[in-house]
Amino acid sequence: MSQENQQYHPETNAIRTRAAQTQHMEHSSPVFLTSSFTFDNAEDMRAAFADETDANIYSRFSNPTVDEFAARLASLEGAETGFATSSGMSAIFASFMAFLKAGDHLVSCSSIFGSTHTVITKFLPKWGIEYTYFDINSPASLEAAIRPNTRMVFLETPSNPGLDVIDLTYVAEVCKRKNVILNVDNCFATPALQKPILQGADIVTHSATKWIDGQGRVLGGAIVGRAELIKEVHTFCRSTGPAMSPFNAWVLSKSLETLHVRMARHSSTALSLAGALQSNDKLEWVKYPMLESHPQYTIAKKQMTAGGGILCFEIKGGLEKGRKFLDALQMCSLTANLGDSRTIVSHPSSTTHAKLSEEERLKVGITPGLIRISCGLEHPEDIKNDIEQALQKA
Numbered sequence: 001m002s003q004e005n006q007q008y009h010p011e012t013n014a015i016r017t018r019a020a021q022t023q024h025m026e027h028s029s030p031v032f033l034t035s036s037f038t039f040d041n042a043e044d045m046r047a048a049f050a051d052e053t054d055a056n057i058y059s060r061f062s063n064p065t066v067d068e069f070a071a072r073l074a075s076l077e078g079a080e081t082g083f084a085t086s087s088g089m090s091a092i093f094a095s096f097m098a099f100l101k102a103g104d105h106l107v108s109c110s111s112i113f114g115s116t117h118t119v120i121t122k123f124l125p126k127w128g129i130e131y132t133y134f135d136i137n138s139p140a141s142l143e144a145a146i147r148p149n150t151r152m153v154f155l156e157t158p159s160n161p162g163l164d165v166i167d168l169t170y171v172a173e174v175c176k177r178k179n180v181i182l183n184v185d186n187c188f189a190t191p192a193l194q195k196p197i198l199q200g201a202d203i204v205t206h207s208a209t210k211w212i213d214g215q216g217r218v219l220g221g222a223i224v225g226r227a228e229l230i231k232e233v234h235t236f237c238r239s240t241g242p243a244m245s246p247f248n249a250w251v252l253s254k255s256l257e258t259l260h261v262r263m264a265r266h267s268s269t270a271l272s273l274a275g276a277l278q279s280n281d282k283l284e285w286v287k288y289p290m291l292e293s294h295p296q297y298t299i300a301k302k303q304m305t306a307g308g309g310i311l312c313f314e315i316k317g318g319l320e321k322g323r324k325f326l327d328a329l330q331m332c333s334l335t336a337n338l339g340d341s342r343t344i345v346s347h348p349s350s351t352t353h354a355k356l357s358e359e360e361r362l363k364v365g366i367t368p369g370l371i372r373i374s375c376g377l378e379h380p381e382d383i384k385n386d387i388e389q390a391l392q393k394a
Ligand SMILES: *Cc1c(COP(=O)(O)O)cnc(C)c1O
Pocket: 087, 088, 089, 090, 113, 115, 116, 156, 160, 185, 187, 188, 206, 207, 208, 209, 210, 219, 220, 221
């Protein structure tokens, strides 16, 4: 990987970090769609298998296109190195499997992505890994949740879908003192807006499917951090096989070149929409990290350079009104994804969280009329008009 001059700004490194040019002198990085790599002789092949060289052997272990994506992301996060996986969930799962064993304990909170919650509560206990959830809105409860056998703290900030924010330097200080690995899912903010490693996190996990792709095309994930930690992740992944496809890596690597520009626009659209909706009488409340009314506004201001593309609000009239609102939208998409160039609206109570009881939903912060908006790149006026007309009709 030619890591071009690290004195450049992150925006520049995201564009200029690239796989070595081939003899064709191509300007844009090619896709290395190959399952394996050849050797000139038995000695070179022996040395590669003995880890004496870093030659590529097989694309489940490493691939130049996949490594370019991981190196770009690591550079943006301020991490030493990274490993890319087939999806965000395989990245999160690998980050657990590489560091946790039977008898260990994981601390997390209920304000996390649904599938992550399933892995922690349904699968980790099958292998003897226990967990405790602390309340992300009372950070002091973190320390009380840590036990002598706690090995890792895993959290999201801002969280999905509640947009709760927690002070990363505080959490990192507690983890350091207790000798616990801090693992942060930085999916919502992306390194364009927040860099948990620089605030003291040990590893950062990503769903690249969301804002990093940013156009709703491919699945991907990544884990970045110090070299000695990523080595453990690589050892687990090279044998268990959650490798990222080189094609997806090529798409995602190109996407990183525009990440900063896109996140600035997503964030400014979301901030102005959140501001406008605050006075809408069809709503109980509006939540966005950079609104002064957000309970952790000061922390968001301190650790994020902008609020990101997601906002949420509670529609008056609960579940039924939420469904009517979705039906009244003319432009915004109803789909399970987020972080797209197209604005996406979702109503967790009637869709992703419909199988839970109302009481269970409330426990994870899903109120009956909660609507989550993932602001796209359409003209901000068109997004605002569609949402306001649908609220009027609901
Ligand atoms: C979507 C998402 C994931 C899972 O990523 P996939 O790429 O869908 O596997 C993990 N964390 C958060 C916060 C997400 O939004």
